[in-house]
Amino acid sequence: MKSKMCRYCYKPIRDRDELVTASNWFRIRPYHYRCFQEVEQDTKTIVGTWTPINGPAGLVTMILMLALALWMYSTNTLGVIGDIIGLLAFYPVLLRVASFVFIESKLPKYVENKKYQ
Template sequence: MSKKPIICEVCQKVINDPDDLITASTLFSVKPYHEYCYGHDVRGTKSIILANHPLNGTSGTVSYLLIFLLTLLLFIYTESFIKYIVLAFLMLETGFRIYAYIVYIRKFNKAT
């Protein structure tokens, strides 16, 4: 059984280096990019329209931690319905991260 290569969405080339992999959520899907392709072709006006943000790396981890802390604070200090909307968003982000790990990032961890 051969491993299916990870293909960049922009340039359609194989991503061989785990440090070059950027996974980003676009609407309700997770897509892989080369770091260069994400930085030059995807980020910018497309990211505003499509809510495209990286899931791995420093910025992805920091944004996830902020969402987690916001959800925790809203659950502790508010009784309004907004806390359930933020909880749904947190669950969606968590699902994106688990999917990205299983489909893309884990392939590089198995190879080493």
């Protein structure tokens, strides 16, 4: 399995247990969970914030946005504006799928007896 590199400390991420994928303006980056906490503390503005994609919050966001997108596309609620809202609501779903396909699926689920650096 190919390991991914953390974008904060540039050390390899060994498994999904220590992985946090985050997004910011159409970018997806892998971090260690400890490094992601440092990134959040270093961020000074709302525009520069990184939003976690995987984890419980990312899963709930993806499910809610998928439901909203499907509802807006399958009904005629709000007409054309509803279709635009549905398209925008589909963005977090695409981020989560891209994160899983390009980053998370390349890592093992859990590595036992790993040495922390």
